[in-house]
Amino acid sequence: xxxxxxxxxxxxxxxxxxxxxxxxxxxxxxxxxxxxxxxxxxxxxxxxxxxxxxxxxxxxxxxxxxxxxxxxxxxxxxxxxxxxxxxxxxxxxxxxxxxxxxxxxxxxxxxxxxxxxxxxxxxxxxxxxxxxxxxxxxxxxxxxxxxxxxxxxxxxxxxxxxxxxxxxxxxxxxxxxxxxxxxxxxxxxxxxxxxxxxxxxxxxxxxxxxxxxxxxxxxxxxxxxxxxxxxxxxxxxxxxxxxxxxxxxxxxxxxxxxxxxxxxxxxxxxxxxxxxxxxxxxxxxxxxxxxxxxxxxxxxxxxxxxxxxxxxxxxxxxxxxxxxxxxxxxxxxxxxxxxxxxxxxxxxxxxxxxxxxxxxxxxxxxxxxxxxxxxxxxxxxxxxxxxxxxxxxxxxxxxxxxxxxxxxxxxxxxxxxxxxxxxxxxxxxxxxxxxxxxxxxxxxxxxxxxxxxxxxxxxxxxxxxxxxxxxxxxxxxxxxxxxxxxxxxxxxxxxxxxxxxxxx
Amino acid sequence: xxxxxxxxxxxxxxxxxxxxxxxxxxxxxxxxxxxxxxxxxxxxxxxxxxxxxxxxxxxxxxxxxxxxxxxxxxxxxxxxxxxxxxxxxxxxxxxxxxxxxxxxxxxxxxxxxxxxxxxxxxxxxxxxxxxxxxxxxxxxxxxxxxxxxxxxxxxxxxxxxxxxxxxxxxxxxxxxxxxxxxxxxxxxxxxxxxxxxxxxxxxxxxxxxxxxxxxxxxxxxxxxxxxxxxxxxxxxxxxxxxxxxxxxxxxxxxxxxxxxxxxxxxxxxxxx
Numbered sequence: 095x096x097x098x099x100x101x102x103x104x105x106x107x108x109x110x111x112x113x114x115x116x117x118x119x120x121x122x123x124x125x126x127x128x129x130x131x132x133x134x135x136x137x138x139x140x141x142x143x144x145x146x147x148x149x150x151x152x153x154x155x156x157x158x159x160x161x162x163x164x165x166x167x168x169x170x171x172x173x174x175x176x177x178x179x180x181x182x183x184x185x186x187x188x189x190x191x192x193x194x195x196x197x198x199x200x201x202x203x204x205x206x207x208x209x210x211x212x213x214x215x216x217x218x219x220x221x222x223x224x225x226x227x228x229x230x231x232x233x234x235x236x237x238x239x240x241x242x243x244x245x246x247x248x249x250x251x252x253x254x255x256x257x258x259x260x261x262x263x264x265x266x267x268x269x270x271x272x273x274x275x276x277x278x279x280x281x282x283x284x285x286x287x288x289x290x291x292x293x294x295x296x297x298x299x300x301x302x303x304x305x306x307x308x309x310x311x312x313x314x315x316x317x318x319x320x321x322x323x324x325x326x327x328x329x330x331x332x333x334x335x336x337x338x339x340x341x342x343x344x345x346x347x348x349x350x351x352x353x354x355x356x357x358x359x360x361x362x363x364x365x366x367x368x369x370x371x372x373x374x375x376x377x378x379x380x381x382x383x384x385x386x387x388x389x390x391x392x393x394x395x396x397x398x399x400x401x402x403x404x405x406x407x408x409x410x411x412x413x414x415x416x417x418x419x420x421x422x423x424x425x426x427x428x429x430x431x432x433x434x435x436x437x438x439x440x441x442x443x444x445x446x447x448x449x450x451x452x453x454x455x456x457x458x459x460x461x462x463x464x465x466x467x468x469x470x471x472x473x474x475x476x477x478x479x480x481x482x483x484x485x486x487x488x489x490x491x492x493x494x495x496x497x498x499x500x501x502x503x504x505x506x507x508x509x510x511x512x513x514x515x516x517x518x519x520x521x522x523x524x525x526x527x528x529x530x531x532x533x534x535x536x537x538x539x540x541x542x543x544x545x546x547x548x549x550x551x552x553x554x555x556x557x558x559x560x561x562x563x564x565x566x567x568x569x570x571x572x573x574x575x576x577x578x579x580x581x582x583x584x585x586x587x588x589x590x591x592x593x594x595x596x597x598x
Numbered sequence: 599x600x601x602x603x604x605x606x607x608x609x610x611x612x613x614x615x616x617x618x619x620x621x622x623x624x625x626x627x628x629x630x631x632x633x634x635x636x637x638x639x640x641x642x643x644x645x646x647x648x649x650x651x652x653x654x655x656x657x658x659x660x661x662x663x664x665x666x667x668x669x670x671x672x673x674x675x676x677x678x679x680x681x682x683x684x685x686x687x688x689x690x691x692x693x694x695x696x697x698x699x700x701x702x703x704x705x706x707x708x709x710x711x712x713x714x715x716x717x718x719x720x721x722x723x724x725x726x727x728x729x730x731x732x733x734x735x736x737x738x739x740x741x742x743x744x745x746x747x748x749x750x751x752x753x754x755x756x757x758x759x760x761x762x763x764x765x766x767x768x769x770x771x772x773x774x775x776x777x778x779x780x781x782x783x784x785x786x787x788x789x790x791x792x793x794x795x796x797x798x799x800x801x802x803x804x805x806x807x808x809x810x811x812x813x814x815x816x817x818x819x820x821x822x823x824x825x826x827x828x829x830x831x832x833x834x835x836x837x838x839x840x841x842x843x844x845x846x847x848x849x850x851x852x853x854x855x856x857x858x859x860x861x862x863x864x865x866x867x868x869x870x
Contacts, residue, residue, distance in 0.1 A: 294682035331684040371856035378819035396860030470852030
């Protein structure tokens with residue numbers, strides 16, 4: 095790996111580029127700003143992307159801030175190990191297609207990651223500017239999006255090279271970021287990959303969860319098309335373990351499985367009145383709007399609207415929900431969060447965007463009870479004020495109840511976005527599979543192999559609720575782990591050619 | 599795509615559709631349901647599987663016109679294609695030999711009851727079935743139910759067929775005359791509520807199958823949550839069948855009306 099990075103860095107064009115500008119000049123350039131839609135305008139539309147992306151000139155300028163470090167620490171911050179300096183330097187010299195290709199060497203979803211990754215906690219947190227210069231990091235995320243979009247918009251989309259087909263069938267269960275990343279890597283290695291999806295749309299959380307204003311479906315579709323061109327097959331409306339059993343699929347020639355069925359089960363707070371109508375999970379709210387198009391009148395699926403909409407939670411899903419509520423016409427769209435802004439797990443950018451859009455933040459507040467009208471529709475919620483105490487196990491200051499601080503506010507819709515538990519559907523079909531007491535699948539952290547040798551797992555079904563990019567990292571690790579497992583198995587059983595046979 | 603191969607009109611608002619879905623026909627068990635979406639505009643509709651034919655690779659679904667999507671589904675015909683169909687979903691009915699089983703079905707609830715009646719009969723139980731509906735034309739699948747029941751009692755609200763009265767009247771007659779070891783009730787929430795109250799009086803273990811609102815049906819959205827024994831359960835993955843004596847039916851009834859206003863507005867849009 096390091097060797098490869100070195101060889102790439104010593105290529106003539108890179109060496110030459112480094113001499114073009116002195117580092118001192120590079121570091122005096124201000125970090126680029128992401129242009130965005132005006133807040134007043136954008137809240138009128140559910141499906142207009144907020145961030146508009148960099149233009150070519152500002153992307154090149156931003157790329158020239160990168161000093162092409164000898165020791166590119168940024169890569170260590172990337173869960174899928176993108177060769178960051180290589181793609182950025184390609185942008186600097188104007189080779190945008192090369193930049194996009196570089197991203198695709200290790201990432202199946204660059205246009206997605208460029209939009210939804212928490213770069214400020216990953217690559218950009220490890221940037222030389224952040225670590226040593228105490229300056230704003232190179233806008234790696236913006237540049238990633240620029241390169242991926244440039245390629246998508248150019249119409250000439252490169253398909254990563256794949257090894258000669260080995261006709262070994264493997265299955266990925268679920269079609270979210272972990273699976274797609276796994277499928278991309280396995281296809282590159284020559285495997286015959288089928289991705290099984292329970293819903294009618296491929297993409298998992300990228301489709302049902304993240305709203306159009308943050309990640310347009312067409313962007314996801316282009317990445318899916320690339321995977322299809324690499325030979326990855328998609329089976330929709332298919333629940334492995336139910337529609338067909340694991341044994342059925344083994345009989346049909348599948349040699350190994352990657353379970354990435356995600357964190358389904360929404361959590362609720364179990365407070366009085368929580369099952370009143372009008373109180374729903376963020377999963378339900380976002381699925382109705384994003385997957386079922388419920389906000390558009392020509393679609394049959396309904397969605398609840400209201401004047402006063404409260405979203406409980408402080409993560410990205412909470413921000414997605416509350417910003418959706420604003421776009422669906424809420425006069426008062428509120429975040430109710432029991433800690434303060436500092437402890438919010440949401441990306442800084444999402445919180446900023448929400449603030450610009452007029453979202454109200456009731457921080458240090460916690461719901462304790464809901465009340466409803468005679469039809470059982472919620473109309474009021476009781477909140478309790480909180481203050482911050484000592485840090486807890488997560489390192490964040492623990493919220494403590496302020497006694498006697500209860501007060502009521504009117505609400506028409508409440509969206510609960512306080513996290514999810516692993517989806518039990520797949521594990522429940524495999525009684526011998528080792529799961530933790532939280533229901534997550536236990537795996538070897540290096541190979542992602544589970545207690546069942548031909549079954550690997552990754553993403554939220556292992557982590558219990560994480561990010562797109564961590565799921566993608568798991569997918570890559572699982573692909574490497576499964577490849578090695580299948581190769582070893584094949585070598586051991588070389589005298590028994592039926593063990594891993596050619597499908598044709 | 600999933601082709602409709604056969605259609606039977608049970609009444610003005612209720613049809614039976616036989617749909618080609620070979621994998622599901624093979625893997626489904628009594629109590630399982632599917633979710634379908636007729637086209638891009640359609641809702642995801644949960645429907646319990648009434649019958650399956652492994653040989654022909656088909657499943658039968660009984661659909662009642664309720665919302666826009668279910669009405670559009672009822673108007674589809676043999677040869678038409680359903681865009682998406684996934685399953686089998688939910689937990690299968692726990693079928694075992696207990697002795698005498700009292701099976702109560704109300705309206706379209708008779709459809710999901712059918713495979714359960716069949717299962718209990720095949721497991722060696724005596725099965726007494728009470729079918730109830732508002733009027734004669736809403737009693738469905740009677741012939742099929744009779745095939746797997748030792749006795750069938752028909753109840754109609756208006757007395758147009760069988761005995762006049764509610765499901766509970768018929769059920770109580772059976773309970774008073776013979777030992778009933780288990781009861782299963784499927785139908786409108788109100789019907790299940792009163793059946794549960796009745797069997798609770800006699801201490802008969804009872805299962806009810808809930809028809810909650812769902813979106814994905816795979817445990818993701820939580821729309822189908824119900825209070826059972828004071829705990830919140832998800833009908834799609836923990837159910838659809840639960841211990842009827844522990845279900846909060848009043849909450850269920852309120853929750854079933856959760857999108858009433860939105861549905862009404864949608865209808866008004868469609869009718870213009």
